[in-house]
Amino acid sequence: MSQSSSFYLSIFAVVLSSSLIGSLLGYFIPFQALRLNNAGGDIDLIGLMSSAPALGMFLSSLITPRINHRFPIKIAMTISLLLILITINISILQTDLKIVFLFSLIMGMCCGVIVILGETWVAESSPSTHKGRFIGFYTTCYTGSQLCGPLLISFFGFNDLIPRSIISTLLIISSIFIVISSIALTSRNIIHIRSSFNILKITPALFMAVFCFSFFDSSILSLFPIYSVKNGHLESSAALLITLIFVGDALLQIPIGWLSDKFGSKKIHKLCGFASLILILFIPYTINTPLIWIHMIILGGTAGGIYTIALVRASEIFSGSKLILTNSLFGILWGVGSTFGPIISGTFMKIFSQNGIILSLSLTTAIFLIFTLYKPYVMKLGKSH
Incomplete structure (x- = not known):
């Protein structure tokens, strides 16, 4: 073969x-x-x-x-x-x-x-x-x-x-x-827990990206139907809006990956974050218009791109055991974001009415964008195994 x-x-x-x-x-x-x-x-x-x-x-x-x-x-x-x-x-x-x-x-x-x-x-x-x-x-x-x-x-x-x-x-x-198959990883060495903190210091934007998307994913899944109903949608329509977000996430990751290969992962990562922030902020203005259907598809794609490009950038920095550790840390951050997303968004909705979810999602996305503005990663660990 x-x-x-x-x-x-x-x-x-x-x-x-x-x-x-x-x-x-x-x-x-x-x-x-x-x-x-x-x-x-x-x-x-x-x-x-x-x-x-x-x-x-x-x-x-x-x-x-x-x-x-x-x-x-x-x-x-x-x-x-x-x-x-x-x-x-x-x-x-x-x-x-x-x-x-x-x-x-x-x-x-x-x-x-x-x-x-x-x-x-x-x-x-x-x-x-x-x-x-x-x-x-x-x-x-x-x-x-x-x-x-x-x-x-x-x-x-x-x-x-x-x-x-x-x-x-x-x-x-x-x-x-x-x-x-012939799948194999370049290294099966175990690395110490202190390396986790070094990786977190080197790649803070990537970990914020994972937290941001998991926060978005869990909040949208659990609370966006409520937001939609409060804005006059039927329950069936609210469920369809959620489906369209996942459809957009599924359809747009390959084009986003292509853009990453062509123009650089760092630029596209920022673009996904900026586009997601704008789309989130404009939800109250399109929620009761036909534009909301296209809006949700594009938002699902750009928000999903925040996570996809985080995987791309991690593989550009690390390999072997360090890449496994990085993906494991991504899993932990995913759990944290998924847990706190509905809690924080729900609290915001109690304080600021239904637009609280818009505020919570836009804040986490804005924080991710702030992290991307930091100086390029210092390669203290290198791409060793």
Whole structure:
């Protein structure tokens, strides 16, 4: 097999695995929530059970560097896929909530390992002249696949046999492709925790980018429907606006990656932040006009670009173990942003009425832009392994 063919087989295997994670979470989390709700479960219990996969993904950010130190990426990803196969089937079939929570947690941890290692491999292995496009393709596939999960529920309802069979089959196929691929990382060295603080000091704009987008993502998902309804939209229309944001996120990452390759990642990163800030500030002026439909698509793309270009820029600075550590830290910041997004935005909406969410989103985006104005990164760690 030629080197080019080997690379494309490997990127297919990694993108398939990560996309499957998106579809899996998009199906599993709402399925379990709806099942518990139909069974008369308390809303607090439903929230706790729904948080298990996200909590698992957060924990995976803490342990993935050590997993990479002990196991080659092929073994780590294959074992994770097979563990997901086991845990999702047990979680869906079980009625004991303690067991469901435990296996959902383990499933989330395995999902996090695949996403972190997958992102790292794509970022490190993509040709430097096309890095933005490949990472954009990766994030497009992951985001687009998240829309497939709810569709499975729409088509099959609570008949979990067909969706579970589809997901299980794809997990087995994905693990086979990982095994026959040639994916490998340049280093499996473990690095000390103090390196985390050095990386944070060198790349503050990238970590603010991840926090900014996760804050945006969770706030939009949880509170923008309320904002839309308060501005006169029907619930169905409010849900459609959210869908359009994710559609824009999925559609525009490859073009944004191409712009990054052509004009430089730093310039495009600032452009995505500036465009997102302007689009957020103009939401109150378009929310009740036909322009809101196009507005949401473009906003989803530019906001998603803040995260995509953060991955590109991280791979331009680090590789090997340091890149894995960086992506793991991204995972931790994602968890922090996702947690505080709805809390802060909700508080702002109480204080400033429905436009509080506009204020909170614009403030976090503005802070990200301020971070991008700092002097170019001092390469204290270099691009060593």
